[in-house]
Amino acid sequence: MVASHPNDFPDFEGAEEIAVIGRSNVGKSTLLNSLLGFKGHIHRATISPKPGETKNLSFYAISGKTVEDISLTEKLVVVDMPGYGFAYMSEEEAARCSRLVKP
Secondary structure (H helix, E strand, C coil): CEECCHHHCCCCCCCEEEEECCECCCCHHHHHHHHCCCCCCCCCCCCCCCCCCCCCEEEEEEECCEEECCCCCCCEEEEECCCECCCCCCHHHHHHHHHHHCC
């Protein structure tokens, strides 16, 4: 599930959440792909050599040993967040991303 605005944030009904945040283009999404076992382009965190490609919050539910679509019964949710610092995006888009991280 992807949220592009704070009003889009899902309610996980008490599920534990782990948010991955850091400077732009340091490998956050690559780390998630590796840790969560993403292969190919299905449910894959976006990676790019260009800073600022992650522009929304991406939520990944962990169920047993697989990563699946979000379900309100999940116990652990990992959130891929936009980076901070330099990014190839407009000031307006950067402000929107900042509001996602600090609503």
